Amino acid sequence: MKEAKVLVVDDNVDLAENVVAILKEIEAFELDCLLAHSGELARSRCQELGQSLDLALLDLRLPDTDGLSLVREMRQHCPRMEIVIITGDATVESAIAAVSHGAFAYVVKPFRPQDLMHTVERALAKVALIRERETLRHELEQSELHHREVVEAVPALVLALDAGGRIVLWNRRLEEITGQSREAMVGRPGLDIVGSGGDRRLAAADGTQHLIRWQLAHVGARQSEMIYAIGIDVTDERAMLRRTLRAERLAAVGTLAAGLAHEVRNPLNSATLQLQVLRRRIEKGQATGESLLRVVAIVVDEIQRLERLVKDFLAFARPSPLDVQPASLDDLMGSVVEQVRPEVTEASVELVAKLDARTAAVEVDPERLRQVLLNLVRNALEAMGGSGTLTVRTRLETDDSAAIEIVDTGPGIPEDAPIFDAFYTTKEAGTGLGLAIVHRIVEEHGGSIGFESRPGRTCFTVHLPLVHGPMTLR
Template sequence: AGARGKRSRKMNPDRSAPLNILIVDDNAAFAENLADILDELEGFDVQCTALPSAEAARAFAAEHDVALALVDVHLPDDKGTALLSDIRKGSEHAQVIVITGDATVETAIAAVDGGAFSYIVKPFPPPQLLEKATLALRQATLLRERQELRAELETSEAKHRNLVENVPAFVLALNEHGEIVVWNHFLEEVTGFQREEMLGQLGERFVGGEGDAPLPLKGGGHRLVRWQRAVVTNAPKSRLTYAMGVDVTDEREMLQRTLRSERLAAVGTLAAGLAHEVRNPLNSALLQLQVLERRIAKGKTSPPELAPVVLVVKDEIRRLERLVADFLAFARPSRVELAPHDLNDVADAVVALVAPEAKAKGTKLKVVKAEQPLWVPLDPERFRQVLLNLIRNGVEASGDSGTVTLRLIPTDTEALLEVTDDGPGFPPDAQIFDAFYTTKDTGTGLGLSIVHSLVTAHDGKISAVSQPGNTCFTIRLPLAPVVPSDSSAQYLPPPTDE
């Protein structure tokens, strides 16, 4: 008995170790002859081992991976057919060719029952043996690869199951009927619903749509979960929808608390600013009323003596009225009803309103309109407030002999509106759009905050650059996607000083 091996002219590309061929025959010369014939195998790297007994064969098969065994029916210590199951215990993919010089029906049946790959009767030509051995080795190789792939698949599935079960996120899967087929441990812990009671249930009520959705809890209530889905198709009629969710309940509550805190802080800032602004005209009015009271006490009740005091009080009350109006405009949500309007028409309406004021102050008002209609989604009443505020600010800043320019510029995707003045300007770091910021002695500091809010409500953007003698506010508005065919729809009512 002994082992011999060779490298075939065509190496097996999938295996670095040779395939073991076990020859079990008590005729040493015959076994040696079989090994010589098997040396001619093409396409396999093999190593042949010849053993004379069933006992030796069993010991070898228990220690080595056997791809092919050639077993004689008659062995000195056992029947060859009795070896088949023992060889396969250690090598499930092993193929066995039974060899006999005394063929009987009984031995053939025993070989078939034992799962033999083939049954060869002595004597046989070498090509027949090579053909049978080649087919058997191919079968063994395929079975071995299938077993390895199955093991790899089981390992991969185990890793996948371990990941799904232990990831700190909600993971479930729905089949093509929307039934739950995966319900991970994290879902069990948080919801209280166990896997056994959830498998087969319709899962849409748990997953909902994309984004944040409430996840019901068994004990009542829910958690807010942000879901993401992925559809996996394994076969034409087999589809799984995986959903992974992250609990965002605490995040949402924290965000809401933050927003409430910010709103309260903003209200506090506004209240403090409003109180400061209200105090000045109230103090002024109170002082004038005290003057009025003293004059009346002294009998000075003629109109020339009382009228100046009354006028001051009226002016301060009007100032308070404007302050309250500005405050309400700032605090009120900027709701707009957008429809396509020609920005040229809106500009004309505002310029017609402001022109007398500019003329009275000696300020030149220039308008450079677009050559073609400039259709923009607008709420004309609300957007006029924007232009009125910007142009009036420019007129007040420029003063006598100054110039304010309103320019409309179309681009491929948006409309630009520029309001430029040659006034003194403001510092580069000035927070001009913040509430109560003002450079004027009599201003409330809410005008530009209102402008910013209204421009944002129109899906636009506003910016400003300033240096002494040149301040420019730029508004960017998206163009209307559809140009209206009925120009009469763009009628603007006569402007009023709001």
């Protein structure tokens, strides 16, 4: 039930009290009724109650004031209040005058209680509707103010575009970066600022270019669609990323340089030592043809080792582009098996080939993938040291990928060994770049490589994506 405050103004005390009694019968409102028996008291009540007064029932014929003047004064003090005129001296002219001064309705004495109740209910319903509308408007204004404060407070760039692509919202952060005020930007075209979202450049007030990452939201029907855009300044983030990548590249170069220097030093030291020994023998007259040949052979081996090292290093540091083409995984693995079969026989190792990928096609550089498989197979042969079983297997994993497995029965590899790092090796004559190159080539093909190992069994697995659709295999 709604509450309402009503002022009854009549110099007839009995009639005023009867009016109050009638009003108490109204069920739709809980009324707080006040009485005023003179114009002066009515003015005082209006000044005292102000905006809280909802309705006044006023007799135009008061002994101390003109009723129509009082209507005008009461409306000034309480503009939201409605006034119902109650009089026994009704004329068309007086009714028109009362309404023109702001009265809601005109009730003539004597009146039926239900007529008065109906008139008062309509007046109070109008007042209640106006107050509700004002409350909603105030709440909406407060909500808009709150959201505006949030938009202004956030560190992001916020703007909105109307259906014509013109700017209707331009927040403080945009003002700070661009130096353009809200007043100057509202109404201007704004689609070129946000585009379709994503990263776009924005000219700053100092002449620099900021990189802004925009997220767009389209709201409303097509004819009245609004675009709300929130932008994050990623200029510093991008610069930091570039610095980080540069630092990582420099660190990688440092690591490679240190590894290369270490690997180069060993054969150089060996060759230098052999040449020094040879010089001393010549100086002492102890050099023979056999000793000369032995030293030359050692030096040649070390030079060839240096050549392999340089070749591997260049392959690792400056890889050539892939020559990608569809290929059969089984055919590739089969060609590698045939190529290493003499080496397997010489090493007294049993070779088991299980090529189960059937017609699976992969899009690869055949020579580079063959390089991967040869490296893994030869590593497995070296690990077994002259006996054991080498198993090569191809298989379909899912509809999207296939796997190649190289399994040996060697002593195993520690699970935490960084075998794919450049220059890591356990071989006396190894460069430490073979598996690093293998790892990079597999990743360049969109695949992955891993290993599982325990004493007596090590399995390297290469995962490669399959090609879907009709393909012509070369």
